[in-house]
Amino acid sequence: MEMQKTRFNFDFMSKRKVGLVVSSLLIIMSIISMSMEGLTFGIDFTGGTLIEVGYSESVDLDSIRTSLSNSEFKDAVIQYFGSANDVLIRIPPSEGLNNADISNKILGLLTDAGANIEMRRIEFVGPQVGEELKDDGGLAMIYALMGIFIYVALRFQRRFAVGAIAALVHDVLITLGIFSITHFDFDLTVLAAILAVIGYSLNDTIVVFDRVRENFHKVREATPIEIFNVSLNQTLSRTLVTSLTTLFVLAALFIFGGEIIHSFATALIIGVLIGTYSSIFVASPVTLALGITREDLMPVQKEGADLDTMP
Amino acid sequence: MNRYSPWKYSFIIFLIGLGVLFALPNLYDKDPSLQISASGASEISELTEFQVSTALEEAGIAFKSIKVGLENLTIRFDDTGTQLKAKTVVEKSLGRNYSVALNLAPATPDWLANFGAEPMFLGLDLRGGVHFLMQVDMEAAVSKAEDRYMSDLRSILREKKVRYKTITRYKTGGLLVRFKDDDERNSGQALIEDEFQELDVTILEAGSDESQLVAKLKDQVVLETQKLALQQNITTLRKRVNELGVAEPVIQQQGLSRVVVQLPGVQDTAKAKNILGATATLEFRMVDEDHVAQDAVDGRVPAGSKLYYQRGGQPILLEKQVMLTGDSIIDAASGIDGLSGQPNVTITLDGKGAKRMSAATRDNVGKRLAVVFIENKVEVVEENGELVEKKEIIEEVINAAVIREQLGKRFQITGLESTKEARTLALLLRAGALAAPIYIIEERTVGPSLGQDNIDKGFNSVLIGFALVLVFMAVYYKVFGLIANVALALNLVLIVALLSLLQATLTLPGIAGIVLTVGMAVDANVLIFERIREEVRNGNSPQASIHSGYEKAFSTIADANITTLIAALVLFSFGTGPIKGFAVTLSLGILSSMFTAIMVTRGLVNLIYGGRRIEKLKI
Numbered sequence: 001m002e003m004q005k006t007r008f009n010f011d012f013m014s015k016r017k018v019g020l021v022v023s024s025l026l027i028i029m030s031i032i033s034m035s036m037e038g039l040t041f042g043i044d045f046t047g048g049t050l051i052e053v054g055y056s057e058s059v060d061l062d063s064i065r066t067s068l069s070n071s072e073f074k075d076a077v078i079q080y081f082g083s084a085n086d087v088l089i090r091i092p093p094s095e096g097l098n099n100a101d102i103s104n105k106i107l108g109l110l111t112d113a114g115a116n117i118e119m120r121r122i123e124f125v126g127p128q129v130g131e132e133l134k135d136d137g138g139l140a141m142i143y144a145l146m147g148i149f150i151y152v153a154l155r156f157q158r159r160f161a162v163g164a165i166a167a168l169v170h171d172v173l174i175t176l177g178i179f180s181i182t183h184f185d186f187d188l189t190v191l192a193a194i195l196a197v198i199g200y201s202l203n204d205t206i207v208v209f210d211r212v213r214e215n216f217h218k219v220r221e222a223t224p225i226e227i228f229n230v231s232l233n234q235t236l237s238r239t240l241v242t243s244l245t246t247l248f249v250l251a252a253l254f255i256f257g258g259e260i261i262h263s264f265a266t267a268l269i270i271g272v273l274i275g276t277y278s279s280i281f282v283a284s285p286v287t288l289a290l291g292i293t294r295e296d297l298m299p300v301q302k303e304g305a306d307l308d309t310m311p
Numbered sequence: 312m313n314r315y316s317p318w319k320y321s322f323i324i325f326l327i328g329l330g331v332l333f334a335l336p337n338l339y340d341k342d343p344s345l346q347i348s349a350s351g352a353s354e355i356s357e358l359t360e361f362q363v364s365t366a367l368e369e370a371g372i373a374f375k376s377i378k379v380g381l382e383n384l385t386i387r388f389d390d391t392g393t394q395l396k397a398k399t400v401v402e403k404s405l406g407r408n409y410s411v412a413l414n415l416a417p418a419t420p421d422w423l424a425n426f427g428a429e430p431m432f433l434g435l436d437l438r439g440g441v442h443f444l445m446q447v448d449m450e451a452a453v454s455k456a457e458d459r460y461m462s463d464l465r466s467i468l469r470e471k472k473v474r475y476k477t478i479t480r481y482k483t484g485g486l487l488v489r490f491k492d493d494d495e496r497n498s499g500q501a502l503i504e505d506e507f508q509e510l511d512v513t514i515l516e517a518g519s520d521e522s523q524l525v526a527k528l529k530d531q532v533v534l535e536t537q538k539l540a541l542q543q544n545i546t547t548l549r550k551r552v553n554e555l556g557v558a559e560p561v562i563q564q565q566g567l568s569r570v571v572v573q574l575p576g577v578q579d580t581a582k583a584k585n586i587l588g589a590t591a592t593l594e595f596r597m598v599d600e601d602h603v604a605q606d607a608v609d610g611r612v613p614a615g616s617k618l619y620y621q622r623g624g625q626p627i628l629l630e631k632q633v634m635l636t637g638d639s640i641i642d643a644a645s646g647i648d649g650l651s652g653q654p655n656v657t658i659t660l661d662g663k664g665a666k667r668m669s670a671a672t673r674d675n676v677g678k679r680l681a682v683v684f685i686e687n688k689v690e691v692v693e694e695n696g697e698l699v700e701k702k703e704i705i706e707e708v709i710n711a712a713v714i715r716e717q718l719g720k721r722f723q724i725t726g727l728e729s730t731k732e733a734r735t736l737a738l739l740l741r742a743g744a745l746a747a748p749i750y751i752i753e754e755r756t757v758g759p760s761l762g763q764d765n766i767d768k769g770f771n772s773v774l775i776g777f778a779l780v781l782v783f784m785a786v787y788y789k790v791f792g793l794i795a796n797v798a799l800a801l802n803l804v805l806i807v808a809l810l811s812l813l814q815a816t817l818t819l820p821g822i823a824g825i826v827l828t829v830g831m832a833v834d835a836n837v838l839i840f841e842r843i844r845e846e847v848r849n850g851n852s853p854q855a856s857i858h859s860g861y862e863k864a865f866s867t868i869a870d871a872n873i874t875t876l877i878a879a880l881v882l883f884s885f886g887t888g889p890i891k892g893f894a895v896t897l898s899l900g901i902l903s904s905m906f907t908a909i910m911v912t913r914g915l916v917n918l919i920y921g922g923r924r925i926e927k928l929k930i
Contacts, residue, residue, distance in 0.1 A: 007848070052761070054758075054760065054761075101584075103580070103754075103756075104580075104581040104584070118758060118760060119580075119756070119758045120757070120758040120760060120761040121755075121756065121757050121758060121761055122580065122754060122755070122756035123754065123755050123756070124751070124753065124754035124755075125752075125753050125754075126446075126750075126751075126752035126753060128446075128752060129444065129752050129753045136885050137885070139885065140881055140882065140884075140885035143881050143885070144877065144878045144881040144882075147877040147878075147880075147881060148874055148877055148878070151873065151874055151877060152874070155870060188890060189820060189823075189890075191890070192820060192882060192890045192893050192894075195878055195881070195882050196827060196878070196882075196893075196897065198878050199874070199875035199877075199878035199879065199897075200831070200875070202871075202874045202875065202878070203831070203834065203871045203872075203874065203875055206867070206870045206871045206874055207838065207867055207871055210866065210867040210870055210871075211867075214863075234845065235841075237841055238834075238837050238838055238841040241787065241837045241841070242830075242831070242833065242834045242837050244783070245779075245780045245783060245784075245830050245833050245834075245837075246827070246830035246831060247830075248776060248779040248780055248783065248830065249772075249776030249777070249779070249780060249826045249827065249829050249830040250776075250826075250827075250830065251776075251779075252772045252773075252775040252776030252779065252826065253772045253776065253823060253826050255772075256768060256771045256772040256775055257768050257769065257772040257823070257826075258764065258765065258768035258769075260436075260765065260819060261768075261769075261772075261819060261820075261823055264820070264823055265823075268827070
């Protein structure tokens with residue numbers, strides 16, 4: 001049987017060393033940044049109070065700082081949110097503050113300062129809840145990876161599962177790294193986005209693996225490297241088109257979805273780009289490096305049967 | 312080749328029909344309305360309906376409709392201005408036994424509502440409102456139960472003439488009873504074990520120049536106490552929410568010791584916080600007139616008494632024995648005292664409480680009775696370098712008045728700071744005390760304008776993202792792209808229908824999930840179409856290409872979607888509120904896209920190309 005014609009004919013696998021270097025560099029950078037800088041956790045994880053206040057006209061941040069500086073909220077971080085009419089005030093959890101009252105007091109102080117304000121959002125997270133969310137988030141990621149590993153190992157083969165998980169860990173680490181380097185706020189929605197990235201990147205990887213499995217069954221005289229190359233080329237246009245449509249909607253979310261959804265969209269855009277790259281340059285090379293062969297994909301009990309009758 | 316049987320088409324049309332039907336209610340606007348529910352002994356009936364409609368007619372306020380439901384009465388209005396005016400009128404006419412809440416009632420036409428089709432719920436981030444996560448203080452619940460046993464132990468030991476010295480709280484929990492000698496202790500132990508099955512009694516041998524025993528609640532009883540405390544708290548919170556007048560509140564247990572409270576549309580979060588979290592309750596204790604309070608301040612507190620402070624800061628000694636707690640109060644109303652012009656609260660006791668009150672006051676005319684106001688607060692403090700929440704109980708004597716006559720079922724208390732305080736206290740007493748203190752450990756409040764902003768922005772991004780994908784697909788895959796677009800639109804309809812059918816809550820992350828689904832739903836079609844193109848390139852006939860394109864893509868689509876579904880399910884089981892919303896829409900989107908992207912597009916392709924000779928595919 002001859003190799004099928006494909007629209008593309010890139011020799012991805014010969015570049016896999018380059019991919020390895022690039023990925024390793026990115027991961028090392030991410031790990032360094034995370035251990036030095038850490039993530040800029042939002043109040044979802046650190047605990048604290050966040051108040052979004054809408055002003056009827058644009059407002060000077062310094063005037064707000066002045067009205068708060070004489071109060072017990074000296075540590076408040078004040079910044080614009082989206083526009084100059086919208087202000088975000090963050091208060092870290094601190095000693096001697098009665099949590100549930102903080103927002104009332106702040107709104108009172110701002111109103112006393114003569115401003116015409118409107119409460120848009122209050123978020124208060126107790127330190128204990130924040131700690132739990134951090135733990136649960138980490139656990140969620142580990143459970144998702146475990147569930148996926150088991151499914152892929154059953155449906156394909158153990159080596160594929162390792163390859164897929166390697167790609168996912170790669171994506172998560174680098175996305176976290178970028179959030180660490182850029183000091184973007186890491187809140188609950190970003191955690192959700194990263195889990196969605198896991199799902200998305202896996203989608204890409206599975207499509208490639210599915211083709212690899214099919215080609216192993218179909219094409220008998222080809223090395224595993226050739227099989228992976230041909231499979232990647234065959235699925236390349238699909239990979240690109242799907243990434244593109246997903247990026248379209250993410251761009252719409254990023255631009256029109258408003259400030260609250262911003263970090264979420266950012267994380268997903270980064271994740272989709274890295275996920276697309278990793279399904280080509282991480283998942284497949286790792287599976288190859290683990291020494292995947294045609295025999296690995298043949299059901300054990302049917303060994304020796306006529307391969308052409310296989311579906 | 313490439314034909315669907317009529318039953319397959321009927322199945323597709325049937326499912327789509329259902330989808331459209333259930334998605335339809337979301338297109339209708341919502342009416343500003345009042346939701347009236349009964350609190351306390353009153354009931355909602357035709358009579359209430361008559362009373363309300365007469366009151367509105369008399370006030371010249373026009374309403375769209377009035378409808379008696381199972382537990383509430385809904386009146387619809389044309390605009391929010393009328394709604395607000397009507398609220399005042401209705402409240403006045405019905406009085407305190409009903410709670411009147413502002414609401415937006417879905418204007419689903421009757422024929423749709425009869426199918427059970429209702430619009431989906433909007434989350435708090437979209438409609439505005441407050442979300443609280445509250446922690447029930449279980450330790451306090453248990454020590455409160457122990458308190459009850461403390462007075463029971465005292466009276467039974469006294470009654471049976473067992474001579475004990477003191478009963479105090481033991482450092483590791485439980486009650487420490489000190490006896491005169493071992494004999495007394497042994498008979499005490501026998502008595503307690505006999506009378507109180509719920510207590511475990513152990514004898515303390517250490518440092519035994521004294522005879523002591525510790526009575527502790529059995530583990531089973533502790534668990535039951537905690538469970539009961541949580542349930543009682545939920546009931547009390549429900550009553551308080553009713554007093555606040557909130558439509559469609561959510562009050563739910565979360566885990567073993569937490570309660571979620573969601574109040575849609577609430578603007579005055581400060582008030583909501585104060586009233587929900589307040590553990591304010593009253594205790595009535597006799598004033599210890601035999602000792603001097605100043606001695607107690609210097610550290611010599613007489614046995615049987617406890618040191619309190621009055622509002623002004625003066626110390627006062629009260630008897631340890633509680634005469635009456637807030638639990639016996641069945642009604643409380645705030646008002647102004649006719650003589651002094653001071654704010655007061657008129658309290659009505661239940662039968663048992665009234666009996667105790669009259670027995671206690673009969674023997675104590677001329678002595679002072681103190682009203683203790685108890686409130687719990689939480690503060691964050693630093694401990695060993697870590698920030699922890701610390702609980703603080705504030706106990707204040709708000710009033711210590713001479714008993715002039717025997718008190719009974721109804722009496723007044725004064726000594727309150729303002730009419731506002733009187734009103735809040737009356738509300739809290741009416742709704743009942745919390746069985747255990749409760750603390751807000753998470754709050755998420757969204758103002759109404761931000762909610763509308765979020766809806767608009769979410770809707771816009773869905774629309775724009777959707778349009779971009781439609782254009783791209785049509786250009787890139789031509790006829791097949793248009794087919795995929797039809798499927799994509801149906802997918803949106805189906806997601807909305809499923810969300811409405813499940814009465815799931817749509818949140819902003821939920822909208823993000825829908826947007827993401829739109830992007831990913833085309834994936835299935837991209838996989839199929841790319842496969843068909845490949846087959847065509849390999850020289851297969853158009854019909855055969857379509858057939859094997861769908862065939863071969865199927866297992867890939869299934870694998871890819873199942874793995875994404877695993878991630879979504881994990882998200883759902885670990886996430887809280889907003890994350891759950893995202894996981895729900897993502898999962899529903901994946902499921903419905905399997906139907907639309909595979910079955911619906913195949914049906915359309917078969918309809919267009921099936922069973923005839925084609926030279927070239929437009930793909």
